[in-house]
Amino acid sequence: MTTLFFNARRWLCAARRVPALALTLVVLALAAPRAVADGLAPATAGAESAASNALFERYDSGGQYDMTPITVSQLEDQLGRPDLQASAGKGSIAVLYPNVSEPFRSAFIGMIQGIEERTRLRVRSYPVDARFDAAALNAQLRRSCTKVVIALGRQGLNVAASLDRSIVVLVGGALLLSDAEIVNLNGISLTPDPALLFARLRALLPEIKRVIVVYDPKKTEWLLRIAREAAREQGLELASYEARDLAQAAQTYSAQFAAADSRRDAVWLPHDTTTVEEGTLLPLILKQAWNSGVPIFSSNVLHAKKGALFAMSPNNVELGRSLASSAEGAIAGELKKGVQPLRELHTAINLRTASHMGLTIGHGQQRTFDLIYPEP
Structure with a gap:
């Protein structure tokens, strides 16, 4: 039986432009030389058979072209595989x-x-x-x-x-931290969706009416645009204050904690390396929150471990699934433009902070959190 040297990768790339019916015709066309070799063709096909054999002899050293030997029968079997049929043409x-x-x-x-x-x-x-x-x-x-x-x-x-x-x-x-970074990009950031943070806040503390956030507009303005809409949809007031350096951020936090009402106000810590600086500013924020009783919640799960009431972190496997869905959409010509905040999340709670605030988190409610601090 005649053996064909078939470049599988090149065929699959070309297949994205060939409909299913055309694939059948490809098989039938390639089957002709096999029929000749098996003595099934009429005698008048002899010249064509010789020409075909001469053509394939040119590829006898096809290993250098990244080709692998495959019979037409094997090719037919390959084309009939359900997974290949499903993915052919899609790359x-x-x-x-x-x-x-x-x-x-x-x-x-x-x-x-x-x-x-x-x-x-x-x-x-x-x-x-x-x-x-x-x-x-x-x-x-x-x-x-x-x-x-x-x-x-x-x-x-x-x-x-x-x-x-x-x-x-x-x-x-x-983590994409500025408008300049996200321009012309599409996909999913590691920054938690403010809508999910605010929804969890309302579930824990339904009496909260205002969310205070201090941010650097050079880094976080794109996220604040999303947050403002999310706050409106959930009946919250988003009180946002700009701070362009560490000193200005520290002063703003001190003023806001001093004026805040612990019964109706909460402070949100976004991913912002200026206004949520980890070395000196975060300890100051945590101390002021503890002393004032004003709850703080964060986009960084490590902050819950350090004393924030709750925080969120990526669910990596679910994020991967969402990215795969977006990739398939892009291949189908349905690319979702822009960078979206992350909705595939785990949530952490700090029970010590909750107790300090007079908030009781029962066992049933604890099961709605993926991480609990201090760890039992």
Whole structure:
């Protein structure tokens, strides 16, 4: 039986332009030389048979062309596979993730797990660092028929900036802290959606009417636009105060805690490296909140461990699933524009802080939280 040297990767890339009926015709066309070789064709096909054999002899050393031998019968079997039928023509998804050590590596592996669980497309993952070869990576993505790249983390995002313009890039697993960073980007930030933070606040403390936030407009204005709309929808007043440096932020917090009403006001700590600086400012905020009784909640789960009433953190596997859905949408021509805040979240509660505020969190309510501090 005649053996064909079939470049599977090139065929799959071309298949994105060939409908299912055309794939059947491809099989039938390729089956003709097999019929000749098996003696099933009429004698008048002899010349065509010789020409076909001569053509295939040109590829006898096809290993250098990245080809693998395959019979027409095997090709038919391959084309009939349900997973190939489902993904033919759609290409593959590439995931770029930072080549980092634990515990950060586990977070990205969780995202990749979610991506692979959600999509039926081929997923190829590439650990990247500052030494990556842009030309080699672009070549590899072309060979893999890559249609969408999911860039995880800051390093993944940096690498994605050097990719061919024909490839759609979705960002995920990275904190984006300014309008300048999110311009022309699409995907999901690691910043929790303010709507979910506010909903949890209302569930815990329904008497709260006003949320105070101190922010640097150069870093967090895009998030404040979302937060203002979320607050209006939930009947909350969002009192936002600009602070462009550490000193101004410290002064603003002191003034707001002094004037706040612990029965109706709460303070939100967003991801903002100016106004929620970890070294000196965060301890000051926590101390003022403890002394005044004004509840604080945070976009950073570590703050719940340190004394915030509650906070939220990424659910990495669910984030991966959402990114896979977005990637499939992009392939289908339904790309959701812009960077969205994160809605796939775990929530942490600090029971010591709650008790200090006179708030009782029963066992039933505790089960609605993924993390509890102090740890039992």
